Amino acid sequence: MTKTTGIIGAMDVEVEAIKAAMERAEEKIISSIPFTVGTLHGKPAILARCGIGKVNAAVCAQIMISVFGVDEIINTGVAGAVAHGIVQNDMVVASRFVQHDVDTSPIGDPVGFVSTVNTIYFEADRGITERLRAAIGDKAHTLVGTIATGDQFVADKRVTEKLRTLFDAAACDMEGGAIAQVCTLAGVPFGAVRCISDSADEQATMDYPDFAAKAAATCSAMVIAYFA
Ligand code: ADE
Numbered sequence: 462m463t464k465t466t467g468i469i470g471a472m473d474v475e476v477e478a479i480k481a482a483m484e485r486a487e488e489k490i491i492s493s494i495p496f497t498v499g500t501l502h503g504k505p506a507i508l509a510r511c512g513i514g515k516v517n518a519a520v521c522a523q524i525m526i527s528v529f530g531v532d533e534i535i536n537t538g539v540a541g542a543v544a545h546g547i548v549q550n551d552m553v554v555a556s557r558f559v560q561h562d563v564d565t566s567p568i569g570d571p572v573g574f575v576s577t578v579n580t581i582y583f584e585a586d587r588g589i590t591e592r593l594r595a596a597i598g599d600k601a602h603t604l605v606g607t608i609a610t611g612d613q614f615v616a617d618k619r620v621t622e623k624l625r626t627l628f629d630a631a632a633c634d635m636e637g638g639a640i641a642q643v644c645t646l647a648g649v650p651f652g653a654v655r656c657i658s659d660s661a662d663e664q665a666t667m668d669y670p671d672f673a674a675k676a677a678a679t680c681s682a683m684v685i686a687y688f689a
Contacts, residue, residue, distance in 0.1 A: 465505040467531035468684060469521055471513045471636050474674050475538040478681035479508055491528060494521050498529070501688035507531055511636065514612050515560070518636035522643035522651075533589060536640050536653035537684045539676045540632035541615050541661030543624045544604060548657060549672045550679055552603040553632040554593045555585045555653035558641035561624055561633070562611035572627060575642060581628075582607070583641035589652030596686040597654070601679065606631030608653055610638030614669075618662040633661050654687075656680035 470476040476497075480486065483506060486499035494517075497508040507529050511521035518536075525531045540553060547553070559573045559582055566572050573581040590605060597603050609630035615621060624630040637653045644651035656676035659665035 463505055464532035465507060465530065467525035467529065467534040468506060468508045469511050469518065469525070469534060469536050469636070469640060470538045471511055471518065472538065472677070473510055474677045475680065476508055476510045478678055479684055482685045483508065491524050492520055494524065496524070496529070501685060504688050506688065514635050515610065515639035518639040519643050522640045526643070526647045526649050531649065533586065533650045534640060534644055535589065535593070535684065535687070536637050536651070537680050538634065538636070538655060539658035539673050539680065540608065540634045540655035541659050541665060542657045543609065543621050543633050543661060544606060544631040547602070547604055547631070549659070549668065550601065550676055551657045552597050552601045552680070552683065553608065553655045553657065554590055554597070554603060554605045555608045555637060556590060556605050557585055558583045558608050558610060558638040558653070559628045559630065560611060560638040560642070561609040561628060562613065578642060578645065583638065583645050585641070585652040586650035589650055593652055593654045593683070593687055596689070597683050600683070604631050608637045608655065609633045610635060614665070615661040616663060616665040621661045632657065654680060654683050
């Protein structure tokens with residue numbers, strides 16, 4: 462049986478090129494989220510534009526699993542650079558995720574520790590990560606590393622520094638860690654590919670409007686290549 466892959470992007474700009482590449486596409490709206498059901502290079506795919514942030518992403522991932530029965534989920538979109546030496550239009554493929562805004566340290570847990578799931582890091586599926594890395598090939602400079610997720614657009618180099626030192630993060634986003642948690646709870650393999658739109662520092666708000674669309678298009682091309 463052929464597997465069905467769920468693809469989640471937060472914003473229209475992050476999914477529109479993928480949607481345009483889908484064959485036999487049909488749209489369904491559930492919980493205000495548009496899902497496109499069809500194929501990519503002939504392989505079953507379900508694409509969603511979940512909206513920005515962890516709750517939107519979590520709702521979307523759970524619908525992908527419970528309603529559409531996807532076999533794996535890939536998160537795609539733009540990200541802020543956290544690791545030294547990565548710049549706009551570079552790619553980051555997730556090896557693992559952390560939710561940097563989860564903090565029960567006042568009651569003795571390490572920052573990022575998700576109680577009841579009892580982990581800080583959510584490991585991406587190794588097969589998905591390898592296939593995403595292979596899909597990019599030498600088309601872009603790529604880092605495989607930790608994606609730090611939180612309900613905030615990071616635009617402060619003190620925060621970026623914290624994400625590097627605490628979690629060894631390569632990039633930051635606002636959805637990946639939430640999708641990772643939902644998939645972990647359900648036992649569904651997951652991964653992410655992100656393209657850098659800004660440096661997550663004081664320059665970020667200036668860079669983002671200029672670079673987000675280009676970075677989103679670059680990332681979408683890599684997701685389409687994953688299905689080839
Ligand atoms: N997505 C793209 N840039 C980001 C940033 N600086 N912080 C969080 N999410 C992002």
